[in-house]
Amino acid sequence: MSRLEIKKTYKIYIGGKFPRTESGRFYNPKGVDVNVCLSSRKDFRNAVVAARSAQSEWAGRSAYNRSQILYRIAEIMEGRRAQFISELELQGLTKKQAEEEINATIDRWVYYAGWCDKYQQIFSSVNPVASNHFNFSILEPMGVVASTAPEESSLLGISTIIATAIAGGNSVITIASESLPLCSVTLAEVLNDSDVPGGVVNILTGSKDELLPHIVQHMDVNALVYCGSDKKVINELKEKSAENLKRILHYTSGKILSEDGESPYYLKSLNEVKTTWHPIEKVGAAGSSY
DSSP states (O other): OOOOOOOOOBOOBBTTBOOOOTTOOEEOOTTOOOOEEOOOHHHHHHHHHHHHHHHHHHHHSOHHHHHHHHHHHHHHHHHTHHHHHHHHHHTTOOHHHHHHHHHHHHHHHHHHHHHTTTHHHHHOEEOOOSSSEEEEEEEEEOSEEEEEOOTTOSSHHHHHHHHHHHTTTOEEEEEOOSSSOHHHHHHHHHHHHTTOOTTSEEEEOSOHHHHHHHHHHOTTOOEEEEESOOHHHHHHHHHHHTTTTOEEEEEOHHHHTSGGGOOHHHHHHTEEEEEEEEEOOOBOTTSOBO
16 A cells, blocks of 8 residues: 655754744745744744753753763764765765765764863863962853854754853754754754753754844843854844843854864853952961961
């Protein structure tokens, strides 16, 4: 008997769940016969609530535990290589290009898994001071990070953006590549199957141009990572972020998608420096403290 193939529904990922966009809208990526959710402002606001609720618990986990979870993501992706390759080919890559992208993506998750419990040793310090104090500087996560994935990449770009944010204890909302969104939704399924708590990673599909004005003006988003080359957009984001002191980071696709995308400085850029002063107790000649 002939049967109808069950086609995949490409939904968004918010708070550890796969809802359809509240607007009911969808779009068809060029050259691909699938429906993909066209996320709305309300979807983004829901994602911020989920990200904020999950962030403190995620940041409170040990660095070693976060490292284990990122490595687990790489393990699951390795087991679903065939599915990712199929989707990458569906979006226009050759089989060789698809294999290269999935290999680079898995390796990148492993790379940042290795940095989770090491970057503090590199960037933290005990500072010399001219008073009777100890002075320590350590890194702390910014909080909720919104980001846009590189448009030229379906998988490696969004994976790099997410990994650099969550490795340091942030929660993240990422807008997937508008023209190449398929692997981003499958990546959300991998994250859901791993031990990443719901809300730590939220993935939306749709129009960056529509969502960016709402992202940069949202008062509960601490940083925005923009991957793109439109200088007009970059300037507008910097201007509008001045109203709420949101940090704007601009990453070029060329660096993110090359070997330069592997660097602990991406983790550092999404952390704040916290400096603590602690007085030193003095001991007098007779052994009394003062």
